[in-house]
Structures are given as structure tokens and as C-alpha cells.
Ligand SMILES: *[C@@H]1O[C@H](CO)[C@@H](O)[C@H](O)[C@H]1NC(C)=O
């Protein structure tokens with residue numbers, strides 16, 4: 001028999017791997033692994049079962065299921081062979097048209113062919129919509145509702161993908177759109193031509209069935225999400241703000257991970273309601289030039305190295321504040337999965353009990369996959385300087401990238417880097433300028449100059465105590481419990497939780513349009529979907545979840 005300690009340890013491990021899975025899902029745009037759907041043989045056994053009885057107010061309530069207006073059509077979409085073949089073919093042909101971009105001035109004219117494909121393949125949808133081409137390649141489709149007092153609901157995806165990498169490494173080539181009977185392969189298969197085509201397909205079928213919305217529905221497709229949305233989403237946002245005004249939308253649902261996760265008979269759906277913040281700091285060390293035979297003790301390269309090295313020596317203090325959506329994810333796990341008792345207690349007390357909060361943070365920190373949910377990160381990603389073996393470098397620059405945790409802000413970072421830079425500047429008798437402000441007058445020995453190059457605060461948190469969230473969660477329950485997996489849910493419920501994205505999506509440009517932004521699409525993201533890597537794919541069934549869910553969800557809210 002294992003000791004109490006062993007049980008506790010094992011329970012924590014199981015819990016951690018579960019958490020790791022949840023977080024990796026959130027990170028899926030940035031890493032190649034995305035184990036959001038565990039295969040049965042990979043399940044961790046013994047720690048997740050039925051909800052435990054608790055007399056307290058639930059921190060993770062179950063939302064009422066919402067009756068679908070046309071459940072038969074969702075069932076048809078999920079199970080009809082002919083529909084599936086057509087759907088797969090539409091996605092496959094979208095993948096066959098390359099739309100990859102990179103950060104270095106991309107050639108956007110390749111999107112013309114993609115537009116032609118969409119307009120031909122989904123002619124019915126384009127005919128029914130008011131079509132706006134924003135900044136040439138951005139697509140906004142407006143399906144005008146009859147009741148203008150209902151706020152329009154927006155759905156988004158992006159047309160671009162990341163580059164294919166080495167085509168030789170792909171089994172079938174990056175633009176094959178190859179279908180092996182289960183999966184569709186190619187760049188963009190799961191990030192996120194599946195969502196873009198899925199949305200169009202659900203609208204196509206709605207129109208076949210005579211769709212006449214009361215609420216206006218908007219589809220918006222940017223074309224440079226993978227390099228910050230500067231030309232696509234940011235222009236679309238301006239366009240929509242002019243057309244509808246600020247805070248004018250019912251909600252925006254963007255790409256994210258596949259919401260459905262299964263683990264040890266417990267099923268969760270998670271939608272991201274928040275994103276971490278972002279800050280690129282530029283550091284410039286200016287020192288007098290000269291011949292290297294009469295070198296100072298520290299060149300500009302040594303100085304900037306010392307600064308970066310000291311900055312890296314300590315992590316930011318981890319922090320788990322109540323608005324961090326990670327807390328809701330944890331609470332849902334604690335309330336519905338059978339985890340070790342003291343851990344469960346800590347999680348359920350973490351929002352008011354400092355000691356519990358600390359222990360939960362420690363648990364998250366112990367796993368490299370979960371620690372970033374409670375940690376502001378710093379990464380020195382670029383350094384430049386020095387020209388010749390015999391010349392002292394006069395201007396050495398570096399860029400330090402940060403992802404800001406909930407509870408921290410720009411000041412957290414500026415205060416800390418300024419403190420360290422002050423120390424280095426004084427030791428070397430140099431000046432210090434931070435954000436154009438002279439803190440120490442530059443000297444003959446030179447100066448350190450720090451400024452923010454690009455910044456984005458932590459995204460506003462989407463509320464989950466209102467009807468919009470309850471409705472979305474309720475639709476997901478109906479969809480998975482009654483329509484998609486009725487056997488699986490015979491005596492089980494789908495727990496819907498909020499979650500976090502540690503990276504940023506196109507929604508960064510849409511904050512002024514609504515307080516209700518969600519990231520995540522129907523379906524599951526399998527263990528090795530190759531997002532941003534080689535052999536990217538989507539399960540055809542998972543793709544159909546998008547079509548089948550949005551068909552009824554859009555019908556219901558409009
Ligand atoms: C769907 O496609 C498969 C091959 O991928 C084929 O075997 C099957 O007959 C097709 N079904 C229909 C109804 O067209």
C-alpha cells in the first residue's frame with residue numbers, strides 16, 4: 001500500500017499533467033505540441049471522477065443547457081457521409097492555396113487567389129452578405145439582422161498561416177490538403193483555415209435552410225494575424241468602430257484551442273477569456289569609440305551583457321490574482337474532478353487565503369507548462385553591436401521580450417529594469433535614460449538608454465457572470481452532451497470553464513468593440529497536430545464540430 005505521502009505526490013502529478021495539458025492548449029499557437037485531447041491509453045488513471053459534494057456556493061457553476069432550434073441539422077452535419085466529404089474537400093482545397101506570411105514584408109497579393117476560391121465555393125454566403133474588403137485583403141461579411149436593437153455578434157478567424165518550413169520534411173507536402181480518411185493535412189489545417197471554412201460552411205447551410213437573422217451576424221477575417229494583425233485586424237477594427245461604434249457588439253469569438261477536453265471520464269470545455277500582456281523593451285548602450293588596444297574595463301558589449309545577465313538572474317514574483325482566468329480553470333477542476341483533498345481545499349481557498357494561494361502558485365511553478373500562467377516572463381531575444389576586431393563598439397542594442405501576467409503591468413517591468421540599470425550605470429560611471437527621461441546625466445563614459453518598443457497591456461477580462469457566457473456555455477453543454485457524444489454523457493455533465501491565452505490573437509485589436517471576447521472553437525486539438533510545425537492536421541470530425549455547433553449557435557442567438 002502506498003504511503004499517504006506517495007498518494008499525495010501521485011495525485012499532484014496527475015493533477016499537474018492535467019493542468020499542463022490545459023495550459024499547453026492555450027499555448028498551442030506557439031509550440032508544436034498540443035495535447036488537448038488525451039487518447040484513452042494515455043490517460044492518467046484514478047484521480048478524476050464524479051463531482052464531490054460541497055455545500056459551498058460553486059465557484060464553477062454548471063450552466064443550464066440551451067435547447068437547440070434545429071438539433072437534427074447538427075446531427076446531420078456530424079454524421080452524413082456526403083456532407084463530410086464535401087466539407088473535407090472544401091477545407092482541403094483552401095489549404096492547397098498558400099497564404100503564409102512572415103514578419104518581413106510579405107507579399108499579400110497571394111490572397112487574391114484565396115478570395116476567388118472563397119467567393120466561388122461559398123457563393124451563396126457572399127451573395128447573402130454585405131461584403132467589405134478592408135485594406136484590400138481583410139474580409140468582413142455582414143449578415144444584416146432585421147432587429148437593429150440587437151447588438152451584432154461577431155465571429156473571427158484569420159486567412160494567413162505561418163510559413164511552411166522545409167517542404168521536404170512534410171510527409172505529403174505543406175499544401176497537399178491530403179485526407180487520409182480521418183485527418184486533413186497541410187499548413188493552416190488547424191490554425192486556422194478549419195475555423196474560417198467551418199464558419200462559412202455553417203452559414204452556407206443556414207442559408208440553405210432559409211436563415212433570416214434578427215440579430216446581425218458579422219464574420220471578420222484578417223490576413224496577418226501571424227505577424228501581429230497590423231494590416232488586417234487593426235484596419236478591420238477601425239472599420240467596424242466607424243460603422244457600429246465602440247462597445248457595440250454582442251460578443252466576438254475568435255480562434256483558440258479546440259474547447260473539448262476529455263480526461264478520465266471527466267469532460268471539460270474551456271474558452272479563453274483573457275490574454276497575457278506584452279512588452280518589447282529596447283536597450284541601447286552608448287560608449288565612446290576608440291582603438292581596442294586602449295580599451296576601457298568594460299566595452300558596451302560587456303555593459304549590456306552585465307545588465308541583461310543581472311536582469312535574468314531573478315524571475316518576476318509569481319502572482320495569482322482573482323481575475324486571472326487560470327483560477328477559474330483550477331476551480332472547475334477542483335469542484336468536478338476527484339483530486340487530492342488538501343489540494344482541492346487550497347484551490348478553492350486561493351482567492352481569499354494567502355497561504356493557500358501561495359501553495360497553488362508553487363504547484364503551478366513546479367511545472368514548466370503551467371508556470372507561465374502566473375509569471376511575467378523576460379526573454380532577451382535580439383542583440384546587436386560591434387563591427388571590427390580592433391574597434392570599440394559604440395552602440396550596442398538588445399531587445400527583451402516580456403509576457404505580462406495578470407496582476408503585473410508595464411510599471412512592474414519598468415521599475416525592475418530601471419533599478420538594475422541604475423546599479424550598472426553607477427558602477428560604470430555612465431548616464432541612464434528611461435523612456436526619454438534622464439535619470440542620470442550621460443557622462444564621457446556614455447549612457448544606457450531604455451525604452452518600450454511595442455506594448456500591449458493584459459487583455460481586459462471577459463466577464464463570466466452574465467447571460468452571454470451562460471448562453472455560450474449552455475450551448476456547449478447541449479452540443480456535446482446531447483448532440484455529439486450522447487453515450488459519453490449518459491450520466492455525466494460537461495464542465496465549462498474560463499481559461500487564459502499566454503499568447504495574443506487578432507482580438508488584441510478588437511477590445512473597443514466589446515467587453516465579451518472569447519477565444520476557442522468547437523472540437524478538440526489532438527496530441528500532435530503540428531500547429532506551426534510539420535505535418536499540421538485537423539481531424540475531419542473535429543472540423544465538423546465547428547460547422548455543427550455554429551450552425552445551431554448562430555441560429556439560436558440571431
Ligand atoms: C466519401 O469519400 C470516401 C473516400 O474518401 C468514399 O469512400 C465514400 O464513398 C464517400 N461517400 C459519399 C457518400 O460520397
Ligand SMILES: *[C@@H]1O[C@H](CO)[C@@H](O)[C@H](O)[C@H]1NC(C)=O
Pocket residue numbers: 147148149150
Ligand atoms: C428587437 O429586440 C428587442 C431586444 O431584444 C426586443 O425588445 C424587441 O421586441 C425586438 N423587436 C422586434 C420587432 O422583434
Ligand SMILES: *[C@@H]1O[C@H](CO)[C@@H](O)[C@H](O)[C@H]1NC(C)=O
Pocket residue numbers: 284286395396397
Ligand atoms: C544605435 O543603433 C540602433 C540600431 O541600429 C539605432 O536605431 C540607434 O539610432 C543607434 N543610436 C544612436 C545614438 O546612434
Ligand SMILES: [Zn+2]
Pocket residue numbers: 029158191192225255
Ligand atoms: Zn491562428
